[in-house]
Amino acid sequence: MAPTFLYAQLAHEIIHLIDKGTFQPGERLPSLRSLSENRQVSIATVSQAYLQLEAQGYLEARPQSGYYVCLRPPVLALPHSTSAPDAPAQVGKNAFISQILDESRRPGILPLGSTILDPSYLPIKHLSRLIARLAACPENHTYAPTAGFEGLRRQIARRTLDSARPIGFQEVVITSGCMEALNLALRTLAKPGDLVAVESPTFYGILQAIESLGMRVLELPTDPTTGLDLAALEQALKQHPIRVLLTIPSFQNPLGTCMPFENKLRLLAIAARSGLQIIEDDIYGEFYFREPPPTLFSLDRQQSVLLCSSFSKTLAPGFRVGWALPGRHFETFLQLKRMTSLGTASLQQLVIAEYLASGAYERHLRRLRPQLERSLLQALQMISQHFPQGIRVSRPEGGFILWLELPVGTSVMDIYKQALSVGISIAPGPLFSNRELEYPALRLSLNLPWGDRLEQALYQLGDILRQNIRH
Amino acid sequence: MAPTFLYAQLAHEIIHLIDKGTFQPGERLPSLRSLSENRQVSIATVSQAYLQLEAQGYLEARPQSGYYVCLRPPVLALPHSTSAPDAPAQVGKNAFISQILDESRRPGILPLGSTILDPSYLPIKHLSRLIARLAACPENHTYAPTAGFEGLRRQIARRTLDSARPIGFQEVVITSGCMEALNLALRTLAKPGDLVAVESPTFYGILQAIESLGMRVLELPTDPTTGLDLAALEQALKQHPIRVLLTIPSFQNPLGTCMPFENKLRLLAIAARSGLQIIEDDIYGEFYFREPPPTLFSLDRQQSVLLCSSFSKTLAPGFRVGWALPGRHFETFLQLKRMTSLGTASLQQLVIAEYLASGAYERHLRRLRPQLERSLLQALQMISQHFPQGIRVSRPEGGFILWLELPVGTSVMDIYKQALSVGISIAPGPLFSNRELEYPALRLSLNLPWGDRLEQALYQLGDILRQNIRH
Numbered sequence: 022m023a024p025t026f027l028y029a030q031l032a033h034e035i036i037h038l039i040d041k042g043t044f045q046p047g048e049r050l051p052s053l054r055s056l057s058e059n060r061q062v063s064i065a066t067v068s069q070a071y072l073q074l075e076a077q078g079y080l081e082a083r084p085q086s087g088y089y090v091c092l093r094p095p096v097l098a099l100p101h102s103t104s105a106p107d108a109p110a111q112v113g114k115n116a117f118i119s120q121i122l123d124e125s126r127r128p129g130i131l132p133l134g135s136t137i138l139d140p141s142y143l144p145i146k147h148l149s150r151l152i153a154r155l156a157a158c159p160e161n162h163t164y165a166p167t168a169g170f171e172g173l174r175r176q177i178a179r180r181t182l183d184s185a186r187p188i189g190f191q192e193v194v195i196t197s198g199c200m201e202a203l204n205l206a207l208r209t210l211a212k213p214g215d216l217v218a219v220e221s222p223t224f225y226g227i228l229q230a231i232e233s234l235g236m237r238v239l240e241l242p243t244d245p246t247t248g249l250d251l252a253a254l255e256q257a258l259k260q261h262p263i264r265v266l267l268t269i270p271s272f273q274n275p276l277g278t279c280m281p282f283e284n285k286l287r288l289l290a291i292a293a294r295s296g297l298q299i300i301e302d303d304i305y306g307e308f309y310f311r312e313p314p315p316t317l318f319s320l321d322r323q324q325s326v327l328l329c330s331s332f333s334k335t336l337a338p339g340f341r342v343g344w345a346l347p348g349r350h351f352e353t354f355l356q357l358k359r360m361t362s363l364g365t366a367s368l369q370q371l372v373i374a375e376y377l378a379s380g381a382y383e384r385h386l387r388r389l390r391p392q393l394e395r396s397l398l399q400a401l402q403m404i405s406q407h408f409p410q411g412i413r414v415s416r417p418e419g420g421f422i423l424w425l426e427l428p429v430g431t432s433v434m435d436i437y438k439q440a441l442s443v444g445i446s447i448a449p450g451p452l453f454s455n456r457e458l459e460y461p462a463l464r465l466s467l468n469l470p471w472g473d474r475l476e477q478a479l480y481q482l483g484d485i486l487r488q489n490i491r492h
Numbered sequence: 493m494a495p496t497f498l499y500a501q502l503a504h505e506i507i508h509l510i511d512k513g514t515f516q517p518g519e520r521l522p523s524l525r526s527l528s529e530n531r532q533v534s535i536a537t538v539s540q541a542y543l544q545l546e547a548q549g550y551l552e553a554r555p556q557s558g559y560y561v562c563l564r565p566p567v568l569a570l571p572h573s574t575s576a577p578d579a580p581a582q583v584g585k586n587a588f589i590s591q592i593l594d595e596s597r598r599p600g601i602l603p604l605g606s607t608i609l610d611p612s613y614l615p616i617k618h619l620s621r622l623i624a625r626l627a628a629c630p631e632n633h634t635y636a637p638t639a640g641f642e643g644l645r646r647q648i649a650r651r652t653l654d655s656a657r658p659i660g661f662q663e664v665v666i667t668s669g670c671m672e673a674l675n676l677a678l679r680t681l682a683k684p685g686d687l688v689a690v691e692s693p694t695f696y697g698i699l700q701a702i703e704s705l706g707m708r709v710l711e712l713p714t715d716p717t718t719g720l721d722l723a724a725l726e727q728a729l730k731q732h733p734i735r736v737l738l739t740i741p742s743f744q745n746p747l748g749t750c751m752p753f754e755n756k757l758r759l760l761a762i763a764a765r766s767g768l769q770i771i772e773d774d775i776y777g778e779f780y781f782r783e784p785p786p787t788l789f790s791l792d793r794q795q796s797v798l799l800c801s802s803f804s805k806t807l808a809p810g811f812r813v814g815w816a817l818p819g820r821h822f823e824t825f826l827q828l829k830r831m832t833s834l835g836t837a838s839l840q841q842l843v844i845a846e847y848l849a850s851g852a853y854e855r856h857l858r859r860l861r862p863q864l865e866r867s868l869l870q871a872l873q874m875i876s877q878h879f880p881q882g883i884r885v886s887r888p889e890g891g892f893i894l895w896l897e898l899p900v901g902t903s904v905m906d907i908y909k910q911a912l913s914v915g916i917s918i919a920p921g922p923l924f925s926n927r928e929l930e931y932p933a934l935r936l937s938l939n940l941p942w943g944d945r946l947e948q949a950l951y952q953l954g955d956i957l958r959q960n961i962r963h
Contacts, residue, residue, distance in 0.1 A: 153620075365812065
């Protein structure tokens with residue numbers, strides 16, 4: 022037998038096994054070495070078979086991991102765009118949001134309504150070794166400088182070296198999570214009564230911050246693939262005295278959309294023309310599946326952007342360590358930080374600085390991203406097969422959340438309550454807007470590794486949806 | 493020789509040694525056992541001699557430690573009262589305060605301008621063992637509930653059992669240090685533009701918080717022994733729309749005064765009559781030398797008081813764990829907390845909860861209080877002997893700070909700069925008021941154990957003061 026025949030035959034057999042379901046989408050194939058030993062063929066032959074299957078779209082290679090059966094996202098309709106902007110409004114969602122959050126955080130609830138990653142995804146062991154070591158030194162428990170420890174600020178600055186706008190550590194302010202950064206950013210750029218434009222829908226924490234600061238909100242329409250509707254923004258700028266735009270350009274919460282590169286440039290051009298100030302929430306920026314999306318901040322040549330981010334999603338929520346790049350508002354931002362919280366917890370800053378300096382953070386993210394993608398794709402498969410007809414779903418290119426549009430007339434609050442009663446939390450759409458959303462919707466977080474627990478929960482959700490959707 | 497003669501003779505000899513300076517104030521005498529062995533007398537005899545010397549005021553007994561030569565505070569004049577209230581004013585001290593703080597926190601500076609205790613005073617070893625153990629559990633790194641972990645809230649509630657108003661854990665909100673608690677308390681009770689009354693002088697962080705929130709300040713006169721001038725408060729309430737009083741009743745910063753019990757009751761009666769809301773900063777409340785001063789909160793029967801405190805002074809500044817007892821404003825306070833910072837760092841909460849539950853906190857405080865008192869008394873001795881004439885000094889009954897009034901015409905900023913140039917930071921008086929203080933003053937923190945380093949620094953300060961005080 023000629024060697025070409027050998028690898029082609031092997032490839033053919035593998036396709037058969039995939040079609041029969043012996044290898045499921047997302048599963049890892051045997052390593053080159055083990056298959057070569059088991060089948061008594063050369064490693065080169067197995068390698069050639071795998072390469073052919075990769076070219077045919079059956080397999081995908083994952084760096085340092087091996088070959089996996091491709092997950093192909095099922096063809097599901099996307100949610101609709103949201104409509105024209107509303108009038109500026111006082112935000113009044115806080116009581117509702119708080120109630121939902123309280124209910125969803127009860128112990129024993131599978132938190133698919135939460136954007137916290139399951140601890141099994143996080144490098145807790147490594148971090149806790151660093152904690153134990155650094156905690157032994159008394160100096161590590163004194164006040165941190167208001168701007169944060171220089172070591173951590175340096176590491177954060179270094180990570181911008183690949184971007185179009187590398188920054189010095191002097192431009193970084195460490196904050197107590199992204200939430201503090203967003204609050205301080207809002208207070209830096211706007212006063213009570215000022216108008217803040219946001220995407221509709223948007224992260225409820227942003228609505229709460231705007232409400233608590235006595236500012237008003239203007240919700241702008243969004244597109245299910247490109248995010249913020251820039252034409253609508255331009256229109257709104259003519260009609261309303263928008264003081265600041267608070268946007269989540271990369272892997273928007275809850276839509277999952279990533280603003281295309283051209284749109285980012287266009288948004289910055291609008292800002293330059295109109296003097297609009299932008300707060301960029303980049304908390305999901307690291308969760309890309311393919312290419313790192315550039316931040317608005319890195320593309321900004323006019324100092325229009327103040328960036329907020331955090332390690333809460335990638336490392337440990339309970340650390341409460343985030344940061345801001347306040348640009349030309351550095352001094353004002355830092356003063357506010359000093360006046361409101363003095364500084365951020367010391368030990369966690371030092372631990373993260375060491376973790377980053379060792380290179381472990383990049384390795385962790387490289388491992389994490391394909392795991393999140395797999396879980397998301399598995400969930401999409403399952404939704405296409407087991408969820409009732411008429412549901413429209415987002416198709417994010419990063420992150421771990423899905424936005425589900427349900428048929429008009431469906432009570433998402435009923436679904437929310439029924440899911441909670443079987444021990445599953447979801448985030449109902451009304452959390453994400455100050456007005457009535459155009460359609461019933463919910464956000465689903467695929468925040469734990471794919472497995473029986475998640476699969477079972479999605480089955481249960483499918484059943485609940487079926488009972489609630491009237492056709 | 494009759495036994496009475498023996499102990500009386502022994503006592504006489506010890507007085508002689510004290511007078512000659514063989515035993516210095518603050519030094520520990522030999523234990524009963526060792527002296528009895530050395531002198532070949534019974535333990536009862538030594539004990540009786542010590543008891544007589546204690547009755548005569550030469551010695552003091554310290555529980556579980558032994559007998560010490562009494563430190564008698566030297567007779568130093570007290571600072572003057574501050575004058576009648578100013579007009580309400582916008583606060584504009586922030587740039588100045590920030591500059592001083594930045595300068596004072598340079599590495600290598602002996603921070604006598606700071607109210608952080610030296611790490612040698614803090615139970616870092618014990619805490620770091622707890623940290624190492626608790627950090628290993630992944631669940632301990634997830635978001636804390638917004639109000640804080642129940643375990644810690646319970647421990648804080650338990651510590652109120654001895655007070656006149658024991659509380660349930662449901663009344664406690666954990667905050668990121670006292671500074672966050674004060675900020676949230678101000679935002680809970682007042683709006684931008686509202687008038688906040690404070691003691692004059694007061695902690696600069698309070699002035700900064702009021703400034704950053706766009707509120708106005710009214711500084712009220714104080715008395716060097718009793719603190720806030722209640723008559724002046726009543727007068728001011730008739731003239732100005734005071735929205736809230738922010739006071740530090742116990743061991744006021746920078747005055748060190750403790751509001752007498754009767755004054756606390758009178759203040760609460762004023763609040764009840766006038767509807768005045770009170771924010772009580774109790775961060776130094778645990779540092780009493782004799783009796784624990786009751787908090788305003790514990791005496792309050794009208795729900796006029798919102799208490800703020802922290803473990804930053806007693807355990808570890810870098811932990812950033814404080815708390816509030818918001819009373820009837822609980823819900824509003826909690827909402828604001830959620831909207832501004834989500835929650836407080838998790839691990840530190842769990843560590844402090846365990847530390848408190850083990851009883852170690854009370855033991856630590858019992859050890860710490862006499863150490864702080866000794867350091868303060870030693871410093872007073874030294875000030876009376878080596879500082880120039882004309883300086884007036886506070887005489888606190890708790891805490892570790894002294895407030896020094898300097899003769900009129902002295903430039904305290906020159907003194908501040910000269911001290912900094914020899915590596916010592918002090919807190920210049922202008923930090924503590926939004927207006928011009930009636931007299932030049934400075935705050936000195938005795939925040940490290942008495943020893944050569946502190947003694948040497950006080951010598952240097954004495955020299956600098958001598959060069960700067962014109963007679």
